[in-house]
Amino acid sequence: MSVFRLKSLDRILADSERPQQKLKRALGPMQLTLLGVGAIIGAGIFSTVGTAAAGGADHLGAGPAIVVSFAVTAIACAFAALCYAEFAAMVPISGSAYTYAYATLGELVAWIIGWDLIIEYAIGNVAVAISWSGYFQELLRGLGLEFPVWLGVDYRTAAQVGGAQAAGVNLADLGAAIERAARAMTEAPEVAGIPIVFNLPAFLIVMLVTWVLVVGITESAWLNSAMVVLKLLIIGFFLLVGFVYIKPDNWTPFAPNGFRGVSTAAALIFFAYIGFDAVSTAAEETRNPQRDMPIGMIASLVVCTIIYILVAVVLTGLVPYTQLGTAEPLATAFSALGMHWAAGVISLGAVFATTSVLVVFQLGQPRIFFSMARDGLLPAWAAKVHPRYRTPHVTTILTGVAVALFAAVANINEVVELTNIGTLFAFVLVALGILVLRRVDPNRPRPFRTPWVPIVPLLAIGMCMYLMVELPWVTWVRFGIWLGIGLLFYFLYGMRHSTLRGTAS
Secondary structure, three states, X not given: OOOOOOOOHHHHHHHOOOHHHOOOXXXXXXXXXXXXXHHHOOHHXXXXXXXXXXXXXXXXXXXXXXXXXXXXXXXXXXXXXXXXXXXXXXXOOOOOHHHHHHHHXXXXXXXXXXXXXXXXXXXXXXXXXXXXXHHHHHHHHHOOOOOOHHHOOOHHHHHHHHHHHHOOXXXXXXXXXXXXXXXXXXHOOEEOOEEOOOXXXXXXXXXXXXXXXXXXXXXXXXXXXXXXXXXXXXXXXXXXHHHHOOOHHXXXXXXXXXXXXXXXXXXXXXXXXXXXXXHHHHHHHEOOHHHHHHHHHHHHHHHHHHHHHHHHHHHHHHOOHXXXXXXXXXXXXXXXXXXXXXXXXXXXXXXXXXXXXXXXXXXXXXXXXXXXXXXXXXXXXXXXXXXXXXXXXXXXXHHHHHHHHHXXXXXXXXXXXXXXXXXXXXXXXXXXXXXXXXHHOOOOOOOOOOOOOOHHHHHHHHHHHHHHHOOOXXXXXXXXXXXXXXXXXXXXXXXXXXXXXXXXX
């Protein structure tokens, strides 16, 4: 029995046709493109762009050259997207990179990448839910409404208050979030002398999205499409209004920290591009995946890159880049110009943006679990399909509850750091899989072929690894620990229950 046994593409496709585990094919190219746009344009463009431009204590800012950083990251993602597109058209299965690795690199690598994708989807969505809650509460404050602070602050942030006060630190110096946490600790009800704080908006939005996803893929796609249209309208508002107030002097100096600042910012804003690969998790629910999957992934990436560069140009032209190092840089730019009403509109756009990201990522993670369970690497109950809605309801509900609970009590800084490195690692393995499969199975029909092989896959691997190197070493340590836990699970359960155990691929 080998941990590197392969699951043939023929068997993968045959397993997906089992009546009791068959998903409903309902999506077309436009819905797939909107899924991609929904996943990509989210908290990243509404927050990360400012930090990447301004820099901070732990990294160099790109300044107005952030537009170059977006271009560099887009090129790396484009190479990876071309590799994804070949696999998605050839193997239209919901497991995404996990399934591709199973067919090309073996079961152990497939497990590793399946475990790794939890970082991108489930853990990443915890951060998105917390971000959604923050924007939602900011929007309420803009409308003159105050959400109870003890129901809108996570436990770990609130817990920092006691330590800061004991150390004699001025809470005002730690930011508005800590100040609100201090109020929460004062106003919160107590049980056995322990203040009860809970991020209720983050919990509720995840559970609402989970309910929609259980009801059906068509309903989920419609909700995502509505959120995408609304947030694109608000981004259009930012571009049109902001263009009038651009001051070209703010673009000087263009690259204050040279290429080092550009490349460091590129690694940071990679978070803004995470999501185009989430389209591949809907392959098993696409009407014509051989044609529509490549369209959906590549079109969404092109559209979002154009939008990102336009936003970066306008944003850095509105105010000096050094003023953009906030959690809400687009709103900050308008506020600095005294246009607080416009800042409120941007906050509304951020709520729409993060909602659509929640929908797509909450759609993706259960389908990866579903595919792993169908292969025996997770318990069989995780591969059940709802008899009426034809959705993987068990894994959808479990994922939703887990993400909602963590989002209610976790600190955003603790869950976001792994997302970039986990996704980049997945991209590297997918590109490597293209090289392997072209060699071992060159004659298999490929509805979409990655061009210029091996150049494109090698460039994808090289650029993604370069961006990984730019990440802090502590991120690598945490990533290694996460993979170690995953390997323990595999050897204790997955390897022993695999459907390929004792069989040929």
